[in-house]
Amino acid sequence: MTDQYQAFAKSPIGKFVIKNLGLPAPTFLERFESATPVVKGAVILGAAPSSTLSGAIAQVLANIHANSYAGQNTELQQAAAKAGLNLGAFNEGDKESAFKVAIFDASGIQSSEQLIELYKFFNPIARQIQASGRVIVVGITPETAKTLKQAVAQRALEGFVKSVGKEFKKGIAAQLVYVDDGAADNIESTLRFLASPRSAYVSGQVIRVSKAEVLDVDWAKPLAGKTAVVTGASRGIGEAIAHVLARDGAHVICLDVPQQQADLDRVAAEIGGSTLAIDITAADAGQKIKEAAAAQGGLDVIVHNAGITRDKMLANMKPELWDLVININLSAIERVNEYLMNNQGINANGRIVCVSSISGIAGNLGQTNYAASKAGVIGVVKMTAPFLQQGVTINAVAPGFIETQMTAAIPFTIREAGRRMNSMSQGGLPVDVAETIALFAATGSSGLNGNVVRVCGQSLLGA
Numbered sequence: 001m002t003d004q005y006q007a008f009a010k011s012p013i014g015k016f017v018i019k020n021l022g023l024p025a026p027t028f029l030e031r032f033e034s035a036t037p038v039v040k041g042a043v044i045l046g047a048a049p050s051s052t053l054s055g056a057i058a059q060v061l062a063n064i065h066a067n068s069y070a071g072q073n074t075e076l077q078q079a080a081a082k083a084g085l086n087l088g089a090f091n092e093g094d095k096e097s098a099f100k101v102a103i104f105d106a107s108g109i110q111s112s113e114q115l116i117e118l119y120k121f122f123n124p125i126a127r128q129i130q131a132s133g134r135v136i137v138v139g140i141t142p143e144t145a146k147t148l149k150q151a152v153a154q155r156a157l158e159g160f161v162k163s164v165g166k167e168f169k170k171g172i173a174a175q176l177v178y179v180d181d182g183a184a185d186n187i188e189s190t191l192r193f194l195a196s197p198r199s200a201y202v203s204g205q206v207i208r209v210s211k212a213e214v215l216d217v218d219w220a221k222p223l224a225g226k227t228a229v230v231t232g233a234s235r236g237i238g239e240a241i242a243h244v245l246a247r248d249g250a251h252v253i254c255l256d257v258p259q260q261q262a263d264l265d266r267v268a269a270e271i272g273g274s275t276l277a278i279d280i281t282a283a284d285a286g287q288k289i290k291e292a293a294a295a296q297g298g299l300d301v302i303v304h305n306a307g308i309t310r311d312k313m314l315a316n317m318k319p320e321l322w323d324l325v326i327n328i329n330l331s332a333i334e335r336v337n338e339y340l341m342n343n344q345g346i347n348a349n350g351r352i353v354c355v356s357s358i359s360g361i362a363g364n365l366g367q368t369n370y371a372a373s374k375a376g377v378i379g380v381v382k383m384t385a386p387f388l389q390q391g392v393t394i395n396a397v398a399p400g401f402i403e404t405q406m407t408a409a410i411p412f413t414i415r416e417a418g419r420r421m422n423s424m425s426q427g428g429l430p431v432d433v434a435e436t437i438a439l440f441a442a443t444g445s446s447g448l449n450g451n452v453v454r455v456c457g458q459s460l461l462g463a
Contacts, residue, residue: 026426027171029200030132032435034247038064038196041100041130044090045069046121047076051108053138056184058083060191061103063219069097076105092124100130101195106139106157107179111149118160126168135174136194137161141208144181154178158206165204165458166423173203173458183211186447192219193439201432203423204458212446213391215349222442224249227296229289231255231280232306234263236404237355240430241303244438246271251296255280255289256306280306280332286339299340301351301441304333304377311366322369329373333380341388349391353440354381355433356398358454362461374398378452385450393449395440400456401427424457 030040043066047054054076061068062085069090070076080087090097104121108114118137129135137157145151157176165174175194179187186209193199194207218224228245232238233254242252252273254264257280264275276292278285293299307329310321333354340346359367360374381396388394401418419427433455440448 027131027169027424029171029424029426030197031200031429031431032197038192039066039100040197041067041133042098043068043101043103043195044099044125045076045080045087045103045105046071047073047079047105048108048114048117049075050110051075051105052140053107053179053184053187054079054105055083056187057103057105057138057191058085058087060188061085063188064192064195066101066195069099095128098128098130099125099133101134101136102129103136103138103191103195106137106154109139109150109153109157110147112153112156115153115156115160118157122164129168129170129172131170131172132197132200133168133170133172134195134199135161135164135168135172136177136191137175138177138179138187141178141180161206162204162458169423171200171424173199175199175203176206178206178208180208180210183209183447185214186210186212189217189222189439189442189444190448193435198435198439200435201424201428201457202436202453202455205453207448207451207453209447210449212393212449213349215391215443215446217442217444218249219444221249222438222444223301225297226250226300226443227253227293227298228301228303228441229253229255229276229293229299230303230305233267234260235267237399237402237430237433238305239263239267240434241305241437242267242273243271244431244434245301245303245441246273248438248442250301250441253289253292253296280336281327283335285332286336286343286345289336290340290343290345293345298347299345299350300347301353302336302340302346303437303441304336304352304354306332307355307373309367309370311370313366314368317369325369326373326376329370330376330380333377337380337384341392346392349443349446350393351441351445352384352392352394353437354394354396355437356381356396356452358398358400358456358459358461361398361454364461381452382450388449391446393440393446395448395451395453397433397436397440398452398454398456399428399433400454400459400461402433402455403427403429421461422457422459426457428455428457 058080069088234256357374
């Protein structure tokens, strides 16, 4: 679906009109391209005094061969040197340098007074972050803080990051990574994702990293040798997920209802995958998924993407519309997960990824059934995560306005509001959702469990 306003905004007259009327100005968002560096540009690294995560951050930057810089911070220089990262010198008075990524280790902030360290690092460089740049703040999980003051200060990081995501414009995304005690070695997959164009439409989000086994991974093909099932894979977001997981090395089993067989065959042929045409709400759906995956070495990843809308105001909604949406969007996920977990249907270190929606976070007019189902999906993730074993994880993405056939059917004025009411002033693409799902599906994401990340360009809905 073409965003005519975005095309108009790129024209000379469009730029003139938008500037003089103060209208939203969509920025071109850089997206991932194969065989390109993780970061296309310089990285500036900072840290609060006595921070404990700088070494792990520096190790990731060394692994991705980032062109990295820092100011006069002896602790940071020593941590980087130990990780094999050569930090170039940055003079605070230098107004000419530009940075693609700015990373700040805030783990040393112990009190609200020390939040000034955020200001001291970001204020001088705020105008020097390039278009489609990244701001990443790394802190410790507030619930694990040693003191009340430390917990409060670490929680304050959320407000700072979300505000930066709205202030910096130019397609710059800002994120916060909370790291549990002992989980420093589990941050690599998250930092790689957030620093790269893969996270183009993710902003203002909080990702929590927990301690887990660190698994060997080929970062060029993080799903090499894995088998993934993607439900609702015949078109739209599901099709994009299938393509991205296949790109990352997985054999993808494309699942959808039998009526979509032709499109399933097309998608599977494009990615070298296979098909499974079943009704996901059927009582034996879990068994059939297990059997299909067994032929490929067992199930490593399942992406619960299948979903529908049947929008009506609650007073006008028929019970069958309520039941249909809840059954497909939520109950089917519960049944399939229960079968797989109770019948050895998912391999060790497997990944369960669910697709929720910002409607499940903020609610939406005429979507009581849909919003309930998608809030329930978040419930599935949060309630299941603590009980998983053998390295299996479960996480969710919550898309905002994504350019699909479904959103194309929305009335014009509502559609335009959905596109513009976010920090990027535009709708996302199916690939944006797929890239975030690939983060959670990756072998190296063993420390990500129980997260819900919005793919919405930092939408004002539910902000």
